[in-house]
Amino acid sequence: MKKIDWDGMHKFNTHWIRIKFFNDKPDVKNAKVLKDVRFCEATRKAGFAPVILDRESISCPGARYAFGWEAHNKNKLLNNCYDKQDTQKNILKSILSKAPYFNKPPKFIGLNAGGEPDLVMSYMSAEKVMNLIKAYHDRWGRNLEISLSSMMSICGGVAVRSYLKKDISVSFGCRDSRKYTNMKIENVAVGIPKNMFSIFED
DSSP states (O other): OOOOOGGGOOTTSSOOEEEEEESSOOOOTTOEEOOSBOHHHHHHHTTTSOEEEOTTTBOOHHHHHHTTSSTTOHHHHHHHHHHHSOSOHHHHHHHHHTOOOOSSOOSEEEESOSSSOSEEEEEEEHHHHHHHHHHHHHHHOSOOOOOOOSSSTTIIIIIIHHHHHTSOEEEOOOHHHHHHTTOOTTEEEEEEEGGGGGGGOO
């Protein structure tokens, strides 16, 4: 595969956030170690400077679950979601049972923090997603199957799902993520794992 020039890559005319999971603390100059943020919120902040996240950085119970830091505590997450959403508890429990999460959590998460990313994500218009899917069809000759949820939509539905499934993921976001990322009304979130970075090649 050709080396991707991330700084100059504009094939789909969108801004890409490079996400990398670390087992050891990365030595990244000028990176901000954020505290008390949601993962989705951190993706917006990473547009201004490289960002490093750890378990203590993340305030959102959904993201802490998705990244494996509190995957053992489903009841806590279930109660938190039940308090925020007008949905029956048995339905929330069913949705949560299908939500992706890390069995082995990373020690740190880097956003635009250097090194080859494990995945990239972007907030794209429907037309840009259409062009992306066309490129996906042309390169791999199959339909893109997506799984949509209004829970943990960016942390779990894009970052974790793309990494674990090794496929492109798409999400419309959730109420919180659309708010904290300042997503435009016409945008959706898209994740692409590194095994599919060849889609960026000309």
